[in-house]
Each structure stands twice: as structure tokens, then as C-alpha cells.
Amino acid sequence: MTTPLLELKHVTKVFGHGEGATVALSDFSFAIGEDAATIVAVAGESGSGKSTLARLMLGFISPSAGEVRYRGTDLRRLSRAERRNFRREIQAIFQDPFGVYNPFYRVDHLLTTPIKNFKLASSRAEARRQIETALATVGLNPGEILGRYPHQLSGGQRQRITIARALLLRPRLIIADEPVSMVDASLRATILESLLTLNREFGISFIYITHDLTTAYQISEQLIILYRGVVAEAGPAKQVIRHPQHPYTQLLIRSIPTPDPGQRWMEEVVASSGEGTDAAVWQGCPFASRCPHVMPMCQEERPPLYLTEGAAVSCYLYRESPTIEEGDLTVTLGALAGAGSRGNGSITVGS
Amino acid sequence: MTTATTQTAAATLRVEDLRVQFHTPRGVVRAVDGVSFTLRPGERFGLVGESGSGKSTIALALMRLIKPPGRIAGGRILLEDEDLAALPEDAMRSVRMARIALIPQGAMNSLNPVMRVKQQIIDGILAHERERSGSRNGSRSKRDLEERVAELLESVGLRREVAERYPHELSGGMKQRVCIAIAIALRPSIIIADEPTSALDVVVQRQIMQTLGAVQARLGASVLLIGHDMGLMAQFVDRVGVMYGGKLAEIGPTREIFAEPLHPYTQMLISSLPSFDRETSFVKLAGQPHSPLNPPSGCVFHPRCPRAFEPCPARVPVLREVRPDRFVSCHLYDGAVES
Ligand SMILES: Nc1ncnc2c1ncn2[C@@H]1O[C@H](COP(=O)(O)OP(=O)(O)O)[C@@H](O)[C@H]1O
Ligand SMILES: Nc1ncnc2c1ncn2[C@@H]1O[C@H](COP(=O)(O)OP(=O)(O)O)[C@@H](O)[C@H]1O
Ligand code: SF4
Ligand SMILES: [Mg+2]
Ligand SMILES: [Mg+2]
Numbered sequence: 001m002t003t004p005l006l007e008l009k010h011v012t013k014v015f016g017h018g019e020g021a022t023v024a025l026s027d028f029s030f031a032i033g034e035d036a037a038t039i040v041a042v043a044g045e046s047g048s049g050k051s052t053l054a055r056l057m058l059g060f061i062s063p064s065a066g067e068v069r070y071r072g073t074d075l076r077r078l079s080r081a082e083r084r085n086f087r088r089e090i091q092a093i094f095q096d097p098f099g100v101y102n103p104f105y106r107v108d109h110l111l112t113t114p115i116k117n118f119k120l121a122s123s124r125a126e127a128r129r130q131i132e133t134a135l136a137t138v139g140l141n142p143g144e145i146l147g148r149y150p151h152q153l154s155g156g157q158r159q160r161i162t163i164a165r166a167l168l169l170r171p172r173l174i175i176a177d178e179p180v181s182m183v184d185a186s187l188r189a190t191i192l193e194s195l196l197t198l199n200r201e202f203g204i205s206f207i208y209i210t211h212d213l214t215t216a217y218q219i220s221e222q223l224i225i226l227y228r229g230v231v232a233e234a235g236p237a238k239q240v241i242r243h244p245q246h247p248y249t250q251l252l253i254r255s256i257p258t259p260d261p262g263q264r265w266m267e268e269v270v271a272s273s274g275e276g277t278d279a280a281v282w283q284g285c286p287f288a289s290r291c292p293h294v295m296p297m298c299q300e301e302r303p304p305l306y307l308t309e310g311a312a313v314s315c316y317l318y319r320e321s322p323t324i325e326e327g328d329l330t331v332t333l334g335a336l337a338g339a340g341s342r343g344n345g346s347i348t349v350g351s
Numbered sequence: 352m353t354t355a356t357t358q359t360a361a362a363t364l365r366v367e368d369l370r371v372q373f374h375t376p377r378g379v380v381r382a383v384d385g386v387s388f389t390l391r392p393g394e395r396f397g398l399v400g401e402s403g404s405g406k407s408t409i410a411l412a413l414m415r416l417i418k419p420p421g422r423i424a425g426g427r428i429l430l431e432d433e434d435l436a437a438l439p440e441d442a443m444r445s446v447r448m449a450r451i452a453l454i455p456q457g458a459m460n461s462l463n464p465v466m467r468v469k470q471q472i473i474d475g476i477l478a479h480e481r482e483r484s485g486s487r488n489g490s491r492s493k494r495d496l497e498e499r500v501a502e503l504l505e506s507v508g509l510r511r512e513v514a515e516r517y518p519h520e521l522s523g524g525m526k527q528r529v530c531i532a533i534a535i536a537l538r539p540s541i542i543i544a545d546e547p548t549s550a551l552d553v554v555v556q557r558q559i560m561q562t563l564g565a566v567q568a569r570l571g572a573s574v575l576l577i578g579h580d581m582g583l584m585a586q587f588v589d590r591v592g593v594m595y596g597g598k599l600a601e602i603g604p605t606r607e608i609f610a611e612p613l614h615p616y617t618q619m620l621i622s623s624l625p626s627f628d629r630e631t632s633f634v635k636l637a638g639q640p641h642s643p644l645n646p647p648s649g650c651v652f653h654p655r656c657p658r659a660f661e662p663c664p665a666r667v668p669v670l671r672e673v674r675p676d677r678f679v680s681c682h683l684y685d686g687a688v689e690s
Contacts, residue, residue, distance in 0.1 A: 045552035046523065154640075184402045185579055186640070189623075211552055214625045241627055255553040257582035259624045261606045265586035266561060270554060 003072040004031035004330075005172050005205075006057060006090060011066035013052050013229075024052040026229040027066070031330040032173055037203040039195075040333075041220035041237060043210050043252075049229040050209045054177045057207065058092050088118055091166040093159075095178040100162055101150040107161055108146050111135075114168055134164040137201075138194040156187035163194050167202065174198070177209045192219050213252060217241050222333050225249050228286040230302070234329050235311025235336050245313045248287045285315070293317055305329070310336065361392030361571055362431055362450065362540040364413070369426035369436075371408050371417055380643045382408040382421070384597035384651075387670060390541065395567070395574045397584040397605070399620075400594030403643065406577045407456050410545045412436075413575075414453045415443045430541075448479050452539035456546045456577075459526035462518040468529050469514035472500045475533045503532040506569065508562050524555040528562060535566055542567060545577040560587055581624055585609055590676075593617045596641040596651035599670055602678040613679045615658045650682065658683060 013025040026049075032040070042050050055061045056068055059075045068075045070086045078086060094100070101110060111131045114120070121127035132142040138160040150158060159179060166174050176195065180188045196219055198204045210216050216223055216237055223237035225246065233246040244250045257265050271290040284299040285291070291298065297316055306318040312329055313321075371383040383405045390396050398406050411417050413428055415435060428435040435446060455461075463471055473496050480491070491499075501511035507528040518526055527547060534542060544563060548556040560583070567574050576588055584591050585605060592602040593614065601614040612618045638655035647654050653663035662668075662682045670680040673687045 045554065186401050213553075214627075217627060218625060251554060253627075255557050257553075257557070257580065257586040258626075259581045259585045259609060259621065261585045261609055263586060265557065266564060268557075269561075270558065272558065 002033065002035070004033045004069075005071060007031040007067075007069045007072075008056070009067045009069065011056060011063045011068060013049075013056060013061065014064040023229050025049040025056065028053065028229075028231065029066075029329065030224075032205055032207070033330075034172060034205075037199050037205045038222065039199055039206040039208055039220040040222040040224065041208045041210060041216035042224045042226060043213055043216050044226035044232075045211060045252075047228070048226040050211075050226060051177055052229075053226075054092070054175050054207065054209055057175055058090065059086070084118075088169050089172045091169060091171040091174045093162050093166060093174060093176040093179045095181050101158065103150055105149075106146075107148055107150060107153065110161065111165055111168065114165060118169060120168065130168060131164075134167045135161070137167060137197060138164045139190060140164065154187075155183050156190060159183055159187075159191050160194055163191070163198070167198055167204075170202070171204060173205045173207070175207045175209070178211070179208075180215060181210070181212070188215065195219060213241060213256065224329065225252070230286055231305065231312070231314055231329065232287065233311055233313045233315075234305075234333060236333075239310040239336070243310060245308055245311055245318065246287075246315050247291045247293055247317070251290075287315075312336075361573070363392055363429075364390040364451070364541055364573070364575075365427075365429040366390075366409075366413070367427040367429065369409065369412060369428065370424040371405075371412050371421060372424040373421040375420060375644075378644045381597055381646065382643060383412060384646075385426070386594075386597070386599050387426075388592050388599060388602055390573050390575055392540075393571060393573050394590065395564075395576060395588040397576045397578065397588035397591040398594055399578055399581060399584050399591055401579060401640070403641070404594040405597040406594055407545055410453055410455070410543050410575070410577055413451065413543060414447055415440075416453075444479070448475065448534075448539060449537040450539055451541040451543070452534040452537070453543045454530050454534045454545060454547055457550070458530040458545075458547075459523060459550065462526060462529065464518055466517070467514065468504075468516050468518070468521075469497065469500050471529070472503060472514075472533050472536060473497075476536050479537055499536075503536055504529075506535070506566060507532045508558075522555075523551050524559060527551065527559050531559075531563060531566060535570065535572075538570055540570070540572050541575065542570075542572050543575045543577070546579070547576075548583070549578065549580070556583070581609075581620060593620065596646060597643060598651055598680060599678070600652065600680055602670070604676060607677065613673065613677060613684065614652075614681050615656045615683070616652050619657075650680075 008028055008030050011025060011028045012023065015022045015024055042053060044050055056063055059068065062076060070078060070082065073082060112127060115127045115130065121130055135142045135145055140157065140160055145157065145161065180191050183191060192215060195206060199206060208216065208220055220237045222234065223240045224234040225232045225240065225248065227248050233240055233244065233249045240249060241253060244253050251270065254268065284301055285303050288294050288298040295316060303314045303316045305312045305314050305324040306321040307324050308318045308321045312324055367387050369383055369386045370381070373380040373382055386409060398409065400406055412423055413435070417423055423436050426436060430446065430450065435443065438446070476496065476499065500514050504511050504513050509525060509528050513525065521529065547563065548559050551559060563574065578584060588605055590603060591605050591608055593600045593616065595616050600616045601608065601612070608617060609621060612621050641651060649664040649666055650656070650668050653659045656663065660682070668680045668682050670678050673679050673684045
């Protein structure tokens, strides 16, 4: 395997210290290569460590233990030139598209700045052309968008402009942290489609972070389920959602209200998450206190990742299966991806 | 038993041709434009629609909480036989919270950050009693009130110790439970819940909806649930009203609407629902989103409707009962009215 584009090696992030410490992410290893553009979804309830993972990958925060590497080099040791490439090749899209806009500038400003900073165009006309192409790619009409102020645009338009902006830089990887959670269902499809276009036509990989399994199912090839900073289950998205194996994944899927009035969704009684208690102080399986299958061993030591038939699962119910070395998911996901395709069926993963 | 478990009298709420307008510098926004529906005693009724379709404005109008530049521009809101739309403000104060209560959109994030949960619940009770009796402190002793707070917290599945906490010490689910407790403090017979779970994770969402269902049953109240998630509607409400552009497109029993939607908008909503069982692709609503400042002529949905025909751009369809308990506002059913 060639050097991955971005790699996390046994990454742990702890916020605070002593009694009040929170382990936001625990011993997480994963890599994104360049061979085939992919979409990996990371899903989990709020507080499960998704944004922490995104911020670590973007170099906004440093791990408490372990390393985040860009093309083989620890982010903390990048040279100026490497850092510049990192800033271009790895882009971010966030939940709130308003956050990146300066209300006093026309949206043009947001789009010309990266072109200037990275000297992507040789003339103004060339810059203009690039901007128009990028806007058209995400389904926006440049004539309707350019010259406007942020408040004159809808939330969906603003989010698509941030996608167009990322596209201008021709990145290899976009980390999208809940990019559709603040837009309407009817606009969600349009934005997700833009992400798919970037993936298919420009070979850009995505880490798609969400708390919503429905959209993960629609666009991702791989799915990683986080529970309190730990990988509960990972595998091809379709497999994990249709045949969830970890008791937490099973609970998540059963909790989604389906449009079938016969589901009897209101009837199942579920143990509370111990909401408000500190996630830092546990040993054993983090899900043990809520798990309907809990066994004595679950309380004692954290279960390793087992390689089951379709997925990697951190649960002692699968202790007959082989364990995955070093908790590294990448190889496993690569191997499992063979038959994997995303939920809407039209794509298979290249090898 | 405790006062929290006392049954309240079931009530009927009839909304007739409700109109709410916002007079903005850019023009008049007809946020709610002739909406009629009935909330039956003890039932769970859902209002579903994309954002901007007027759902929250209906909720605020029912509570008579529309603020300028908005106003109720027409229609009646009949609680039993009293028209809330015509009630003087001081009379309305004794209706709010006591007979009809609202859990506003985003309420869990607007709890007062520097006030203990206990005080926020007590304030709600006292504000009401002061207005009713005209006295400064209402009639209850401090111990009475604290006991009432404890009962309320327990009735929404929280430990009584939560009374002493501040909002930032609570998870999202706990905050939403506190909001439910505040809303039911005076045992209303109608509970309006505006997107009560859209900020919560699915597992917590279900627990909150179960709590709301349990509270409703204990009070014998009816619930008006506002939201955009068809899945949640399918699981919670008995009947559902589908909003589009400030109007109701369709009303009917939930099961029937999902089995056989009649309005083309409802049909599109239901056929585009994602499913894990079948291969779905993205289905988008064609055309531009509804623009409330510049609504189309005729049927508000006609520019996006795949089945639009001659009368649609010309005449406004009226909501009519085209089958028993099925109300539709669409020219396709002009000939189907039973009378
Ligand atoms: N800057 C911070 N300081 C202290 N705790 C934090 C900080 N950022 C995140 N956390 C904690 O880390 C955990 C994971 O948070 P986060 O990564 O934001 O989760 P998610 O994005 O899945 O909701 C939470 O318990 C959160 O409270
Ligand atoms: N205070 C206000 N001033 C002007 N327009 C408003 C105001 N409140 C709501 N509106 C408009 O009324 C319409 C309906 O809004 P709302 O009831 O909040 O919809 P929903 O709850 O379905 O998302 C929207 O077009 C909105 O912009
Ligand atoms: S390891 Fe044990 S407690 Fe954890 S999910 Fe599996 S069975 Fe449940
Ligand atoms: Mg987050
Ligand atoms: Mg609303």
C-alpha cells in the first residue's frame, strides 16, 4: 500500500483533566488512501466524538496520544510547503454555512480568496471562469449567485457555495461535518447530490459526518459507528444498516421512526443513556450499562474489534470471530468493501 | 394521587379559515392563508410540511402570541365555543398554559441559563396565577410549589433532584423534558409541541415522544405535533395535516394518508421518503421553493405539481372532504365531493 493521504494512528483525544476529563475519541486508527475516491460516513449520537475526529483530521486540534499523518508526516511536523499542500488537499465543510460567511462581503469574496491565496488562476477572467464552473457543478446558476450578499441567499444555496469553494481548490479529501443537518429535507437531496458529483466526477474522497443514518445510507460506501469515542461497528454502509450486529447499532436502527404506521415504534422501552453522566469514567464496553445482552465480561475489559462476516464489531457477542490487529479499520474496510456499494446502488468501490 | 395525574376535561379546538400576515418592508407575507382543521378531544394531530410552510405561525396564533409586524388577519380559533382569536388579551392570559400550552420550537435551547430548573417551572406557574388572581404572589406556599415541581419532574421521567440544576448541567433530552414539564404545569387540555425532537438523536427522540405520549394520556389532553419528519408523524399521530405554502394541502387519518396519499404534494413527499429496504435515489421536488412574498396564482402548489391542469393556475382550490374524514385541497378532486 502506498503512503495514505491521511492517516490516524491510535489517536486518543482527552479534554480536560482529572475528575472532569472527557475521552472524546479513544484509540482510533484509520487511513484514507488515494487509489479510489470513497465516501466514509462517521455516525453516532451527539457527544460520540464525531466533530473531535473531524477537527483532529483537519489539524485544528492535536491528539492527546497517537498521530495524525498527512502523506506520512505527523501534522505537527509538516514543513511550510507541506502544510500549504495539506491546506489545499484537505478541505472542510461544516454544519452551519453561515459561519464561514462575512456578512459585509458579497459571496464573490468567499470564492476569490482561495484562488488568490493558492494562486490558482493566472488572470481575473480565468478566476471568474473557475468560479462559474464550480458553481455550476453544484447546481447553482452563477448569474443568480454572484454579486449577492450572504443574507440574500437561502441556507441551501449558502451550503452549496461552500461546497463550490472547496471544489475550487481541487482537494483530495473533504471532511464534511453534518453538512445537511441544518437544511430542509427538500434541499438535503440537492446538497448530497453535489457531494456525490464531486466524488464521482472529480475523484474527491469524503469523510461524511452525520447523526442521521438515512443520509449515510444514501451516499456512503463505508460506515463507522462511534459510541462515546469508540468504534462500535464499521463496515460497508449497506451491510451495517441492513444487518446491524453491534447491540448499539441495532438500537440506533430500531429507533428511526419509519413512515410505516405499522412499525409500533412507540412501544419499545429503552434504557436511558445515563445522559449527563461523564463518559470518561468507564471500563469495559461503553455500551454495557444499556445493553440488553450484557454479560459479566463486558463490564471488565473493553471488547476488541472482531472481524465478523460483514463488518468489524466491538462486542463480546462476536468473540468467536478473529480480532482485528491494532484496531486498524482500514485494511478491514478495504477487504470488506469487495462487494460493497452504496445505498443507492449505482456505485461499486474500485479496487 | 398527585395533582399531576388528575384528568383534565377533554376539549375540542376548531380552527376556521385562520389567516396570519406579516407586514414586512418587502411586502405582506401571508404565512398562514386560510387554514381550517379540528383538533379532536384526546387525539394526536400532526402538522407536517417543509420549513416556511407556516407551521410555527399556526402554533403561535393558537396561543395568540403573534407579535408585530405580524397579526391574525382573519378566521376563528374555537376552543369549545369560545373564539380565542377574538378574546381580549387579559382573558387570553387565563387560557394560555392552563387550557392550551405550547412547547415552542427550540425551547430547550432557550431555557434561562442562569436560573435553576425549579425556578423556571415555578415562574411559569406563578406568572399564570398572578395574572388570574391579580395578587402579587399567588396563593401557594413555597413548599406547595416545590412539591408540585418535584411531581412535574417525575411525571416527565426526571429525578426530583433535577430541580436544583442549571440548564447547562443537563443533556438535550433532559432539557426537553424540563420544557414539557413547564408546558404541562397547569394541566392543559391541549398541548402543542413544535418540533420537540428535531435537535435530538434518534434514541433520545423516541424517549421524548414516549414521555409526551405518557403525559398526554395522564392528562387526557390532545396533542398538536408540529414537524417535518414523516417517519415521526407515522409513528406518533392519529391524523395528519400536510402544509404547503401557508395552506393545508390534505388532512386525514395517518394510516390512510400513508397508504393512499391524495394530494400530489403529499404523494411526492411520501414517494421520496428514504427507505433501507429498497434502493432509493434522491427524489427532489421540482421547481422553485414556495415564495411567500410572491405566491403563485390559483393553487399554491401548481408551479411544482406534476399533475397540474387548466384550473390549477386560475382558481384557488378549497379544502373539501372528498371521502369520509379525508380532506383535500386540489382540483383533481373537484368532481369527487360527496354531499
Ligand atoms: N473543547 C472541548 N472541551 C471539552 N470537552 C469537549 C470539547 N470538545 C468536545 N468535548 C467533549 O468531547 C465529547 C465529544 O464531542 P464531539 O466530538 O463534539 O461529539 P459529536 O460531534 O459527536 O457530537 C463530548 O463529550 C464533548 O462534550
Ligand atoms: N416575524 C416574522 N416576520 C416576517 N415573516 C415571518 C415572521 N415569522 C414567520 N415569518 C414568515 O412566515 C412564513 C411561515 O413561517 P413559519 O411559521 O416559521 O414556518 P414553519 O414553522 O413551517 O417553518 C415564512 O415565510 C416566514 O418567513
Ligand atoms: S460487549 Fe457486551 S455490553 Fe457491549 S454491546 Fe456487546 S454484549 Fe452489549
Ligand atoms: Mg459534532
Ligand atoms: Mg417552525
